[in-house]
Amino acid sequence: MSDDEKTPAREVIAQYAHQHFRYFRTTDGTVYAQRNGQPVARPIRSQGTTGSHRQELMVGLFHDGHGVFNGTALKEALDLIEALAMNETTQSVHIRVAPGVDGATWLDLGRADGQSVRIHPHGWDILTPDPREVCWRRTQLTGELPLPARDTDGKGIDLLLRLCNFASAETECLALAWLIGCLGPSVPVPAPFLTGPQGAGKSTGGRMLVRIIEGMSGDLRRAPKDEENLIAAVAAGWVTALDNLSHLGPDLSDAMCCIVTGAENVKRALFTDGDVFRVGYRRPLLMTGIDVGVIRPDLAERLLPLRLVRPTVRRTEAELWAEFEEILPTVLGSLLDLTVQVRAAQADIPTDLRMADFAHLCAQLDVATGLGALKAYRASLDDLNDDVIEGDVLAQTVLQHAASLTPGAEERKTSAEWLHNLTQLYAGEDCRTPPKGWPTTGKVLSDRLKRLQPTLAARGVLIDWGRTRTARYIEMSRPPAPAPDPPPHEQAPLL
Structure with missing residues (x-):
């Protein structure tokens, strides 16, 4: 065969690729490849250490x-594949x-065969x-x-x-509610803050909660020095766990x-002048620490304090984690059973709490199990308000x-007048x-x-502008005390 009759190498690669892989793009324009019949997708431009599509093609060929x-x-074949995929x-x-169809959700088990859990x-x-x-999508943070x-x-x-080593039954039911919330792709959940005295097993307890969702390779990390590195770590995994915050x-x-609660970060795309790269997350x-000092009010509404106590009996790390790995299939199965029960429960949505989705989940957990999760959640927010005020x-x-x-009275002053009076x-x-x-x-x-404003309102002080x-003025008021409930009517004597 003459050189003119030979099929160019890029065409051989492209034909092989379209026979064995499915290509598509996301809304941000990134092109992904999926091996036929498998749910795992890899960006075609990735050089990631978890296995790139380029490596898949080379090995398959x-x-x-x-x-x-x-x-x-x-490179020429991938350029062609990428251009064709932009029309998909x-x-x-x-x-x-x-999220899945018909109200179902999926949990990736991180297995090579692609087997996953469908919760319906x-x-x-x-x-x-x-x-x-x-x-x-798999990364180095995706454990099995x-x-x-x-x-x-x-x-x-x-x-x-x-x-x-949870300190109370209320703390236990809040931890269960958080784990159930982690299995929902559209439910924002508050961040558990595992706190307690030194030696209470905060880091160990945090690892256990994380590994139920992320597998035995899941672990705690130190807080990054800057926001950019934090966002990169968050975007590459599902549960982000920060250890020993002070x-x-x-x-x-x-x-x-x-x-x-969700946000998006926009950066300039590498090797370009005008293109941007969007990262939504x-x-x-989850966080652990003895004390983080002064808590800002907006973060306090998004926290879930979980207090631990020191254990009376100590165990070795090897013994503890061997037992945890042994019971993990049972723990995961029980959590999935409980998740199905909670999602099927009918409960009113609390309208007075900022994290309304999580409050509704707590109410559903109470209906399904009889636990006092919603009451415990309200009490935890009240304690956090006290922490904000004390700091x-x-x-x-x-x-x-x-x-x-x-x-019932109102007091109006300019901001400068309020500053003078409060000082x-x-x-x-x-x-x-x-x-x-x-x-x-x-x-x-x-x-x-x-x-x-929200913290003061929880203590009966309303601030308005x-x-x-x-x-302009700032108005401060205290609402009138609610009228007492009327005494119950005396029942007529039975004849």
Whole structure:
């Protein structure tokens, strides 16, 4: 055969690729490849250490007798494949958890054969999902989960709680609610903060909760130094777990708020002048630490404190994790059974809490099991409000002034007038100097009060803003006390 009659190498590669792989693009324009019949998708431009599509093609071509091709031929073939895929319909890729059809959700077990768990309204099954319904994206943070056990009769929940050092039954039911929330792709869940005295097993307990969702390779990490690295770690996995936090600066606090409720980061694409790269993320977040100092009010509404106590009997790491790995299939099976029961339960949606989806999940858990998850969640938020107030001198001063207001009365002043009055109240007869961080202008005071508004409202102090023809004002009021319930009517004596 003459050289003119030979098929170019790029065409051989492209034909082989379209015979054995399905190509599609996501909404951000990234092109992915799926081996026929398998749900796992890899970006065709990735050089990732979890196995790239380029490597898949090279190995497949060699084993099927097509030979070895140089880098130029592979690049030209991938350029053609990418251009053709840009005309295909878009499809989303998911890490660990994905929505399905007919109200079902999927849990990726991280297995090479693609087997996953389909959670549907009537139960759960272990299946290989249709690639056109679910596309899994795998990274180095995607660990393998064991096949969940059937017919556990809830035994796995008891085994898990026996290994954790939770301080109370209320803490246990909140941890269960969080685990169930992690199996929902569209439900934002508050971030558990495992706290307690030194030696209470906070890091160990955090690892156990993470490994139920992420497999035995899941682990805790130190908080990154900057927001960009934090976002990169969050986007590459499902549950992000930060260990041994001792301080939450404003930037890290704001980033955590975005992780819990969802946000998007836009960066310039590499090797381009005008293209951008979008990273959207909303992930379950978990933290451990003895104390993180002052908590900002917006983060407090997104936290879920889980207190642990010191164990009375110590065990070796090897013994503890060997037992946990042994019971993990039972724990996962029991959690899936409980998830199906909770999703089927009918409960009213609490409308007074910011994380309404999680509050609704707690109410459903109560209906399904009789636990007091919603009451415990409200109590935890109340405790966090106390933490915010104890760490904020301005909030304490506002509450001190509000105590002198008549219930039902309103007090209006400009921000500068409020700053003068609150500063004088703090100084008192001893003429104390305002602490570091005290507002220095009316504008700063107004901004601080906006952050504290939900916390103060939980203590019966309402802050509002308005303006007259001449100036803006800040209004402080205390709502009137609710009228007492009328006494029950006496029942008529039975004849």
